[in-house]
Each structure stands twice: as C-alpha cells, then as structure tokens.
Amino acid sequence: MTQTEISSAAKADETVQVGALARASGKEYQMEILQSAAGFYLGTYSDSGPYTRESMEYWPTREKAKKAWDEGRWTQRTYL
Numbered sequence: 001m002t003q004t005e006i007s008s009a010a011k012a013d014e015t016v017q018v019g020a021l022a023r024a025s026g027k028e029y030q031m032e033i034l035q036s037a038a039g040f041y042l043g044t045y046s047d048s049g050p051y052t053r054e055s056m057e058y059w060p061t062r063e064k065a066k067k068a069w070d071e072g073r074w075t076q077r078t079y080l
Contacts, residue, residue: 019044021052021080033065040065042074053077 029044039058056075
C-alpha cells in the first residue's frame with residue numbers, strides 16, 4: 001500500500017469537500033456517505049463506482065455516519 005499524509009477530518013457542512021485520498025491519487029471526487037456490506041462510510045464515488053473509502057470507521061446507519069461527519073468525529077484514512 002502507498003502511504004500518503006492526509007490532513008485531519010473535516011466536517012460535512014463545509015463547501016463541497018473533495019476526498020483527500022482521491023485527491024492524493026490525482027482525482028477530484030466529492031466526499032459523500034456510501035454503503036457497503038460492512039456499513040456506511042465516508043468516501044468518494046466515480047462514474048465506475050466507489051473510488052475511495054476516506055473514513056476508517058463504518059457506521060450502522062446513514063444518520064450516524066452523517067452525524068459523525070457533521071461533528072468532525074471521524075478518522076481520515078491515510079493510505080490508498
């Protein structure tokens with residue numbers, strides 16, 4: 001895996017937020033709440049599907065993921 005230094009977690013209420021890992025890979029994809037079999041997470045989505053998982057955490061509901069994002073209570077992944 002490639003190690004990339006990424007800034008600390010940001011809040012959902014900021015103007016369009018681009019995923020830090022997506023940006024580190026040369027893409028400008030907007031952050032959003034996505035869902036996988038493991039739960040909801042903060043990540044980016046491309047035309048081909050999910051692109052990066054930006055959060056270390058998974059949440060059981062979309063509402064809990066949004067609350068964590070809004071409050072800045074999530075951990076930015078630091079590797080692709």
